Amino acid sequence: MSENNWYVIHTLTGQEMKVAHAIRRMAEKKGLEHLFEEILVPTEDISVRKKGKTVIKKKVLYPGYVFIKFKLTDESWTLVRRTTGVTGFIGTARNRPQALSSREVEEMMSRLREGAVAPREEIPFEKGDPVVVIGGPFSGFSGVVDEIFPERGKVKVIVTVFERSTPLELDIPLIEKV
Structure with missing residues (x-):
C-alpha cells in the first residue's frame, strides 16, 4: 500500500x-x-x-x-x-x-x-437539580430544573412565585446549581 x-x-x-x-x-x-x-x-x-x-x-x-x-x-x-x-x-x-x-x-x-x-x-444541570436564578427579573429565586433544551441553550425551571409553582424557561447562564 x-x-x-x-x-x-x-x-x-x-x-x-x-x-x-x-x-x-x-x-x-x-x-x-x-x-x-x-x-x-x-x-x-x-x-x-x-x-x-x-x-x-x-x-x-x-x-x-x-x-x-x-x-x-x-x-x-x-x-x-x-x-x-x-x-x-x-x-x-x-x-x-x-x-x-x-x-x-x-x-x-x-x-x-x-x-x-x-x-x-455545556449543560451542567440535570432534571431535579436545585438551582438559583442569578440574572434577569427573577434573580434570587430558587427552583428546580424540570426540563433541559440543549439545542436552544435553555432550561425550564420551576420556581415558586406568590405561593404558586411557576415554570420559567431561562438561558443557561442565568442559573447556577445550589
Whole structure:
C-alpha cells in the first residue's frame, strides 16, 4: 500500500492527546515522520461556567479514539501499536487495520466543521437539580430544573412565585446549581 489512509486507534479514555504526541515524538525519533501525514484528536469548544465566569474548554469529540492518516508499513504499524496508551486499531481484519472509507472520513470532517462554528454551551444541570436564578427579573429565586433544551441553550425551571409553582424557561447562564 503506497498511499496514506485514515485509520482509527483505540486509546485509554483521557489519554488521546498524550497518545497523539507520543506517536509524533516516536516517529521523529525513529526517522519515520514521513510516513505520518496527520494525527487528529477531534475536539470541540465548550463554554463552561466556573466561579461565575464563562470559560472556553476543549472537549474530545470521540473519547478513547485517535485518527491517524499514515502510510501503513510494518514499521509504522508497530510504532503505533507499541505506543503507551494505545489499546489497538479499530476495524482490524486479518491482523491488519482497515482504513476508513472515504464516506466515513467525510462524515468525520463534516462533524468537525460543524463544531468549529461556535462554542457549544455545556449543560451542567440535570432534571431535579436545585438551582438559583442569578440574572434577569427573577434573580434570587430558587427552583428546580424540570426540563433541559440543549439545542436552544435553555432550561425550564420551576420556581415558586406568590405561593404558586411557576415554570420559567431561562438561558443557561442565568442559573447556577445550589
